[in-house]
Amino acid sequence: MAEISSDIIRGYNDTIILYLLLDGPSYGYELSKRIRTNTDEKYIIKETTLYSAFTRMEKNGYIESFTDEVLSGGKKRTYYRITDSGRAYYQAKCEEWNLTKEVIEKFIVK
Amino acid sequence: MAEISSDIIRGYNDTIILYLLLDGPSYGYELSKRIRTNTDEKYIIKETTLYSAFTRMEKNGYIESFTDEVLSGGKKRTYYRITDSGRAYYQAKCEEWNLTKEVIEKFIVK
DNA sequence: CTATCGTACTACGCGTGTCGTAGTAAATAT
């Protein structure tokens, strides 16, 4: 079966994460499982990709973090919450996606 | 208007080029114009991106080059022709695209 | 007759996102 290449998902991991955060705050491990189940195992995000996306997006102001005092599985969780700026970015990414899809599909034989 | 980010087109430039070469051999300048017009100016490939894609794909055996003796515009043209391996790669990329599209669209609000 | 535009590239090096590998740490299942 075809695999999803990191080159095409590149730059859309942020969008995927932001979409899931629209439902409310979440954390790495949970998000990774949601992505996995949501796509019927078709896309399994790499841990390093996920956590580096958190760092980047927090730096960019798209998400905010807060920590839970409760330890789960030995390590304290870091939760992330989407910001207004993140919501706007997500919307822009959706528009970009629709345009990009239109462009690429001109070169894809079905 | 939304712009196409290099992060999403990344890895699909090769596919776009191979698609156009299915019609027969072509060269850089012509392909760049065809991409431009084909997408109604929505996607204008950068020259460096295009020529580095040629180098990469020739190395990978997806395309073959030959030169025309006729000088055009002062510089001799390098034509590229798709190989059988390139055709197979293109097909695989199309399948990958369909899968990726399905995955990403689960996270896009329309 | 000089200058700019169009054609057709090549060279160099940077930035970014993804990924492989490895390590830390504790709770829970076997």
Next chain:
DNA sequence: ATATTTACTACGACACGCGTAGTACGATAG
């Protein structure tokens, strides 16, 4: 007692795209 699951962090490598610059010549415009 050991393996697995949870929940991360650190480090470095790699590939692709892109900015910038340069080469070279014909054709067209002023």
